Amino acid sequence: MIAKVGLDGxxxxxxxxxxxxRDAGMDVxxxxxxxxxxxxxxxxxxxxxDILGISILSGAQMTVFPRVLxxxxxxxxxxIAVVGGGVMPDEDVxxxxxxxxxxxxxxDTPPQAIVESMRRLVRERGPx
Amino acid sequence: MKETNEAQTVDKLAEQLxxxxxxxxxxxxxxxxxxxxxxxxxxxxxxxRVYTPLDVQNIPLEDVGLPGRYPFTRGPYPTMYRGRRxxxxxxxxxxxxxxxxxxxxxxxxxxxxxxxTDFDMPTLMGYDSDHAMSQGExxxxxxAIDTLSDMEDLFAGIDLEKISVSMTINPSAWxxxxxxxxxxxxxxxDLDRLSGxxxxxxxxxxxxxxxxxxxxxxxxxxxxDCIAYCAERMKRxxxxxxxxxxxxxxxxxxxxxxxxxxxxxIVYVEEVVKTGMPVDRFAPRLSFFFACGxxxxxxAARFRAVRRVFATIMRERFGAANxxxxxxxxxxxxxxxxxxxxxxKVNIVRTALQALAAVLGGAQSLHTNGMDEAFSIPTEEAxxxxxxxxxxxxxxxxxANVVDPLGGSYYVEKLTDQYVRAIQAILKxxxxxxxxxxxxxxxxxxxxxxxxAYETALRKQSGEKPVIGVNRYVEEEETLDxxxxxxxPRSADRQIDRTRQVRANRDEARVGELLQRLKAxxxxxxxxxxxxxxxxxxxxxxMGDIVETLKEVWGTYRETPVF
Numbered sequence: 219m220i221a222k223v224g225l226d227g228x229x230x231x232x233x234x235x236x237x238x239x240r241d242a243g244m245d246v247x248x249x250x251x252x253x254x255x256x257x258x259x260x261x262x263x264x265x266x267x268d269i270l271g272i273s274i275l276s277g278a279q280m281t282v283f284p285r286v287l288x289x290x291x292x293x294x295x296x297x298i299a300v301v302g303g304g305v306m307p308d309e310d311v312x313x314x315x316x317x318x319x320x321x322x323x324x325x326d327t328p329p330q331a332i333v334e335s336m337r338r339l340v341r342e343r344g345p346x
Numbered sequence: 347m348k349e350t351n352e353a354q355t356v357d358k359l360a361e362q363l364x365x366x367x368x369x370x371x372x373x374x375x376x377x378x379x380x381x382x383x384x385x386x387x388x389x390x391x392x393x394x395r396v397y398t399p400l401d402v403q404n405i406p407l408e409d410v411g412l413p414g415r416y417p418f419t420r421g422p423y424p425t426m427y428r429g430r431r432x433x434x435x436x437x438x439x440x441x442x443x444x445x446x447x448x449x450x451x452x453x454x455x456x457x458x459x460x461x462x463t464d465f466d467m468p469t470l471m472g473y474d475s476d477h478a479m480s481q482g483e484x485x486x487x488x489x490a491i492d493t494l495s496d497m498e499d500l501f502a503g504i505d506l507e508k509i510s511v512s513m514t515i516n517p518s519a520w521x522x523x524x525x526x527x528x529x530x531x532x533x534x535x536d537l538d539r540l541s542g543x544x545x546x547x548x549x550x551x552x553x554x555x556x557x558x559x560x561x562x563x564x565x566x567x568x569x570x571d572c573i574a575y576c577a578e579r580m581k582r583x584x585x586x587x588x589x590x591x592x593x594x595x596x597x598x599x600x601x602x603x604x605x606x607x608x609x610x611x612i613v614y615v616e617e618v619v620k621t622g623m624p625v626d627r628f629a630p631r632l633s634f635f636f637a638c639g640x641x642x643x644x645x646a647a648r649f650r651a652v653r654r655v656f657a658t659i660m661r662e663r664f665g666a667a668n669x670x671x672x673x674x675x676x677x678x679x680x681x682x683x684x685x686x687x688x689x690x691k692v693n694i695v696r697t698a699l700q701a702l703a704a705v706l707g708g709a710q711s712l713h714t715n716g717m718d719e720a721f722s723i724p725t726e727e728a729x730x731x732x733x734x735x736x737x738x739x740x741x742x743x744x745x746a747n748v749v750d751p752l753g754g755s756y757y758v759e760k761l762t763d764q765y766v767r768a769i770q771a772i773l774k775x776x777x778x779x780x781x782x783x784x785x786x787x788x789x790x791x792x793x794x795x796x797x798x799a800y801e802t803a804l805r806k807q808s809g810e811k812p813v814i815g816v817n818r819y820v821e822e823e824e825t826l827d828x829x830x831x832x833x834x835p836r837s838a839d840r841q842i843d844r845t846r847q848v849r850a851n852r853d854e855a856r857v858g859e860l861l862q863r864l865k866a867x868x869x870x871x872x873x874x875x876x877x878x879x880x881x882x883x884x885x886x887x888x889m890g891d892i893v894e895t896l897k898e899v900w901g902t903y904r905e906t907p908v909f
Contacts, residue, residue, distance in 0.1 A: 225467035227556025230597045233909035281482025307721045307830040328807035
């Protein structure tokens with residue numbers, strides 16, 4: 219599941235990610251714009267997704283990701299790998315990984331590299 | 347007699363060209379093939395080895411024309427930068443009005459000649475700072491404005507009759523315009539002496555930037571109201587800034603950027619004309635905003651082309667008679683999507699070249715991006731270097747001393763002409779398919795933009811589109827000596843306190859009454875929404891009060907995404 223959370227409407231990246239994963243044969247759900255952390259976490263659990271990717275270009279990453287991770291824990295969705303994407307400073311990237319975000323894809327990540335890192339995340343988690 | 351001579355010269359030239367290809371070129375190619383089989387611009391136009399008078403022989407001289415004269419290919423004004431240089435307008439906005447006011451004053455002190463305001467996401471989308479949707483976003487990517495009081499802080503101590511102010515705002519633009527008017531009246535400024543712009547280009551929001559509140563029809567009506575209001579009361583103010591920039595940043599090709607922007611323009615002009623206002627009454631104040639990307643000559647050619655197409659549309663489609671209605675003026679920003687994280691200082695060079703292309707293309711005002719914008723909003727230092735880049739172009743390079751110095755270049759003229767035709771072909775297709783609004787509803791533009799963006803991503807991946815530091819000359823580990831713009835987490839609390847204080851001190855009954863009137867105005871399409879909004883902000887109504895009330899009348903927009 220690929221999601222846009224918050225008010226930011228920059229969807230260039232998220233659509234490229236959705237499309238390259240779809241073209242690689244994965245089932246992709248794109249939530250559309252302006253979702254809340256609650257909506258996204260709930261949908262991810264209900265849809266039983268492997269990976270929840272959230273794109274943020276508004277600078278709100280340090281508010282959104284901790285909230286989504288908490289919500290997933292509360293809803294027994296801790297085995298869903300959370301992946302971030304967007305424009306953010308390096309210190310936020312390392313802090314988010316420390317909090318439990320599995321991967322952060324920054325701008326100009328080639329589509330092939332995105333596909334490979336998603337496959338790796340699912341492989342590392344193992345069968346559910 | 348003269349014609350025969352010209353024909354002979356052209357024939358002779360054609361012969362020479364053929365001979366040159368047979369001899370010099372062929373023998374050179376035999377020794378060393380060219381780097382590529384085929385060359386093309388970043389926008390996909392094929393590029394020949396060399397251009398000669400043969401390439402421009404079918405372009406009528408009057409299509410090129412002279413600067414300040416129809417069709418304005420060579421520039422909107424006869425003297426261009428020899429009179430006044432372009433406005434150096436670096437965008438700024440973060441935290442509260444008072445925080446951004448400090449940055450404004452710093453930029454003015456550094457020699458900046460115009461102001462440009464970035465708002466935070468809640469302000470852009472019409473939410474108050476204490477709304478649940480605003481969490482984490484208050485004052486983050488721009489300045490937070492909820493009430494007139496915030497606006498007063500934002501422009502405190504700045505003479506608004508002397509400096510032009512651009513506000514990058516769309517679905518909630520008319521509220522900001524109302525605040526600007528209220529503020530100017532309070533401080534005793536003459537409305538007819540205020541210059542600047544709100545963006546208020548809603549159609550490109552549905553296409554590309556994706557900031558919206560209401561469905562398309564009421565949104566377009568608000569744009570119409572802004573244009574009509576300013577035509578009556580603010581003769582130097584640009585009530586709309588029709589944007590290609592965000593269409594480009596969302597991934598559209600350089601051609602699509604221009605064509606889609608003009609498609610939107612046509613809708614706005616039609617809407618205002620429908621109210622009975624003659625086109626020459628408002629068209630001179632339409633202004634534009636484009637991105638300047640990396641293909642140097644293509645960018646300059648593009649801007650020349652869009653001026654020509656716009657002039658033709660205004661004269662032929664809308665029957666404009668005043669040359670000022672046909673003269674496209676634009677702000678330009680270097681393309682943020684070309685900025686890289688790796689080896690980020692290279693962004694200074696990228697930006698400088700893009701800025702030069704914008705100047706050679708005849709931009710009226712320019713924002714150069716900060717080198718650190720692939721990380722966060724820019725620091726003061728990054729903005730200073732970006733501004734200095736413009737100053738070097740303006741004051742050291744001498745490029746501003748001649749109007750349209752690329753005019754007459756066989757290549758640039760040819761490419762300009764190709765762009766003109768390609769834009770016109772797309773506009774024709776849009777008309778044939780039922781018009782811009784219908785196609786937005788069908789996701790036609792959105793799909794094209796997504797396709798262009800995907801193709802660009804693949805071309806970067808394959809290296810076909812070189813990006814230094816990303817797919818060429820990549821360095822393994824980079825030690826970052828970058829200090830990013832700090833976010834003050836307390837600014838959100840400060841902002842929320844301010845807004846609550848305004849609410850506590852206002853005449854609630856009066857605000858309620860005005861909100862009822864706002865609803866009535868919204869339901870009556872023949873009325874203009876601005877006057878009642880000015881009254882509302884004067885009475886302490888917040889942006890959220892106004893927007894939430896109108897949602898009850900108009901509902902909201904929800905997109906069906908295409909990718």
